[in-house]
Ligand SMILES: CC(=O)N[C@H]1[C@@H](OP(=O)(O)OP(=O)(O)OC[C@H]2O[C@@H](n3ccc(=O)[nH]c3=O)[C@H](O)[C@@H]2O)O[C@H](CO)[C@@H](O)[C@@H]1O
């Protein structure tokens with residue numbers, strides 16, 4: 001198992017290229033099950049989750065190849081409509097194969113994902129929506145088993161905004177008979193990217209990016225090629241890296257329009273951020289100012305940036321209240337940040353962060369993907385040595401994070417534990 005060792009206190013300076021988005025790549029890979037043949041994606045990051053999704057597709061009979069930024073997925077010989085527990089347990093997004101499988105093959109057997117470090121994360125809304133499209137769904141020995149002779153369009157109102165739920169239904173409805181209307185749909189840029197690729201394959205989807213999406217079902221889809229959108233959470237993480245070290249970074253290949261709520265909060269905290277033709281330039285101030293934040297579905301402040309933003313608030317001037325409204329247990333980073341000298345108290349769904357002048361390096365343990373990122377960020381600002389163990393969480397969603405940070409001056413090394 002690897003750990004990251006960070007000597008903090010270095011002001012970051014330089015350019016970082018942002019990778020393609022994990023949360024866009026995974027649904028795009030799942031969507032290949034809808035159309036037999038070879039799909040080509042560009043700007044695909046090398047991440048553990050991408051590898052896990054490839055393994056899952058291989059398990060079903062697909063072939064994949066990931067060379068440089070190009071990923072091809074050939075789904076011509078898919079014959080096993082199953083997502084086994086061994087793969088699903090390492091990546092919840094495996095549930096994204098449920099909708100495409102039942103739509104194209106009329107059958108899917110997908111392990112229930114179960115909870116994870118950030119919350120219970122049920123998939124009841126995915127199941128309910130598929131039932132409304134006419135699938136028969138049963139839970140058998142820990143697996144969701146869905147059968148449908150034919151899916152039929154329906155009006156589906158989500159009780160709660162769900163990103164992968166919206167994506168699963170978009171994919172299933174694309175091959176359903178008639179019209180499906182998704183109300184209270186997720187509006188994330190990754191949902192829009194998926195809808196764009198489905199349309200490129202021949203689907204008829206309108207309204208993606210708004211709360212109401214309309215899907216006119218078609219009888220078949222054909223493979224195409226598509227460029228993955230930039231990772232807005234990775235970009236947000238590096239904005240915080242500049243802010244927390246008082247540094248100056250240029251982020252290439254990112255889309256400011258996908259990050260407005262994050263950029264606004266960081267500007268309120270004192271960062272100077274300006275648009276570039278292909279990215280962002282950011283300067284961190286001498287000391288940032290405390291700002292409150294509440295997580296919301298897009299276009300609100302993303303839960304996937306909450307931990308990183310909290311790391312910045314730990315050394316900001318004043319008191320900030322950070323409220324987590326999406327996941328019930330997404331504060332696992334709090335005790336670890338406190339081990340680094342932060343002053344954070346939990347009060348239900350809120351964390352009260354009293355800014356301290358300096359953090360101090362210490363050994364800390366990563367518990368999930370974004371918690372790990374927040375500990376690395378805190379380590380960059382802390383005096384002395386911070387060791388972040390269980391780095392496999394980071395490798396699930398950040399491409400070469402340690403290398404990218406080293407290239408802009410951070411003293412960070414990866415060592416085997
Ligand atoms: C691969 C991917 O894109 N992952 C993202 C996706 O996760 P994911 O799609 O799993 O998250 P959801 O948007 O579904 O979850 C939002 C909330 O709805 C609840 N819920 C969801 C589905 C359901 O059937 N029942 C239910 O109760 C969840 O427990 C959670 O409290 O969106 C999250 C919220 O922006 C992000 O943090 C994740 O990075």
Ligand SMILES: C=C(OP(=O)(O)O)C(=O)O
Pocket residue numbers: 023092093304369370397
């Ligand atoms: C929670 C996340 O991912 P996942 O849904 O894949 O667990 C994340 O990207 O922060």
